[in-house]
Amino acid sequence: MNSAIPTAPVLPGWTHLYSGKVRDLYQPAGTGGPFVGREDVVLVVASDRISAFDHVLATEIPDKGRILTGLSLWWFEQLDVPNHLVATTVEDGVPASVAGRAMVCKKLEMFPIECISRGYLTGSGLLEYGLSQTVCTLPLPAGLVDGSRLEEAIFTPSAKAEVGAHDENISYETMVETVGATVAADLRKLTLEIYSRAEEIARERGIILADTKVEFGNNPATGVITLGDEVLTPDSSRFWDAQLWAPGQAQPSFDKQYVRDWLASEESGWDRACDTPPPALPAEVVERTRARYVDAFERLTGTTFI
Known part of the structure; x- marks a missing residue:
């Protein structure tokens, strides 16, 4: 994995367990925090990381984690299916530093x-x-x-x-x-x-x-x-x-197609067949990708992304 990839944040009251391509998982720490002693919950934090062609890129897409979390919360409300949500706000125990991009969830x-x-x-x-x-x-x-x-x-x-x-x-x-x-x-x-x-x-x-x-x-x-x-x-x-x-x-x-297309282009200079990590994304690709995520959020939910 590319050493330049952003790492999971340190969150008081929570111990980092695992990082996937986009999400970081935490369990309640032994001391402090509203969920101390709880073994039945985890904190799921959606980062701004983006992956393509089975690589996690060093370049982040601003607000991506907040958009993914906001959309998920909206869809959970639309579906008549049991879900894993326990808390989604700072008042209910989500750390302030990751508010809007994190959910406390039942451990399944x-x-x-x-x-x-x-x-x-x-x-x-x-x-x-x-x-x-x-x-x-x-x-x-x-x-x-x-x-x-x-x-x-x-x-x-x-x-x-x-x-x-x-x-x-x-x-x-x-x-x-x-x-x-x-x-x-x-x-x-x-x-x-x-x-x-x-x-x-x-x-x-x-x-x-x-x-x-x-x-x-x-x-x-x-x-x-x-x-x-x-x-x-x-x-x-x-x-x-x-x-x-x-x-x-x-x-x-409405996804990361701009990222895939640029990485596959001659302009990127990257060979998918090699072992080297993908290069950093140009600002234009980042902006266009973010715009597609925002557009999906706003069209689906009928609300403006702030």
């Missing part, structure tokens, strides 16, 4: 599955379709192209990978072998319900939800499957402008 026993629902064909699904006319072994009709809308949304799980590695698309049968038939059926049902509701809400706002990834865990206190992590953000979903949707080509998206 996370299932080792990325639960993905696709309503449109693109990305890794398109690549598999081109080879076998399937996505995660599910057969699809002939004649579909990049951006085609599917007759009905499909559930396509993947196995979680370590930081820096690709998640691996798996069949539903493999998922059953991993988590059991009952849990697998529940996760599929919840994922498709979340996609259906979110797709409807986004469409009302002129945005297409092409696909989304959600994660679930078991709440050990209740035994209830609970929605965790982020939900329906530009980092976990493909959002397209409905007015610009044109099947047969790559669709403009």
Whole structure:
């Protein structure tokens, strides 16, 4: 990992546990803080880090963590699904230095599955379709192209990978072998319900939800499957402008495509096949990427990002 990548902040009352590509995880410290002695909660802080091509970049996107957290909180309110939220404000125990980008959450026993629902064909699904006319072994009709809308949304799980590695698309049968038939059926049902509701809400706002990834865990206190992590953000979903949707080509998206495009260009001077970390991002790429995240937040929530 690039040594220039920003590190997790030190937070009084919390002990740093782990850093992922974007989020930092903390547990209550032994002394001080409103959650002292609590072993059933974690603090999840969304940083401004951004990843591309399985690398965490040294350049941050200003306000990205606040946008991801704000969108997740908004979506949690729209969905009739148990979630992991415990506290989201300074008054309720979130450290002031990370207010707006942090959530105190129930500690869940996370299932080792990325639960993905696709309503449109693109990305890794398109690549598999081109080879076998399937996505995660599910057969699809002939004649579909990049951006085609599917007759009905499909559930396509993947196995979680370590930081820096690709998640691996798996069949539903493999998922059953991993988590059991009952849990697998529940996760599929919840994922498709979340996609259906979110797709409807986004469409009302002129945005297409092409696909989304959600994660679930078991709440050990209740035994209830609970929605965790982020939900329906530009980092976990493909959002397209409905007015610009044109099947047969790559669709403009509300995410980090500017970053990917620049890194893949000759201008960056970076070779994806080498072991060297990606270069710093130009200010223009940073500004355009931030603008896309802000645009997604404002169009979806109907509020101005401050």
